[in-house]
Amino acid sequence: MSKIKNLNPLERIVLQNPDIEFIKADGFDYAVIGFELESKKLIYSYQMCLDILAEEETMSYEDAVEFLGFNVMDSDIGKKTPIWCIDN
Numbered sequence: 227m228s229k230i231k232n233l234n235p236l237e238r239i240v241l242q243n244p245d246i247e248f249i250k251a252d253g254f255d256y257a258v259i260g261f262e263l264e265s266k267k268l269i270y271s272y273q274m275c276l277d278i279l280a281e282e283e284t285m286s287y288e289d290a291v292e293f294l295g296f297n298v299m300d301s302d303i304g305k306k307t308p309i310w311c312i313d314n
Contacts, residue, residue, distance in 0.1 A: 235259060236268070249306040251298055254278055262309055269309045 236258040246266050257274035279290035
């Protein structure tokens with residue numbers, strides 16, 4: 227059990243649900259906060275995604291908002307397109 231505690235939320239979800247094929251947003255593994263049971267879609271924290279862009283890509287807040295909205299959240303990749311939780 228302690229092995230699972232050391233995993234990030236995405237790793238735990240994948241490990242505990244081996245029969246589900248999740249669609250991920252590249253570069254935002256640490257922003258996953260859960261998944262929706264019925265649709266099997268991953269749920270991402272909007273604020274955590276912005277934080278990742280600001281820290282790892284050294285973007286300003288405004289640039290991160292624009293990049294996330296246009297390049298990530300507006301992408302439609304079918305039935306398993308992730309869910310974005312606006313939590314700021």
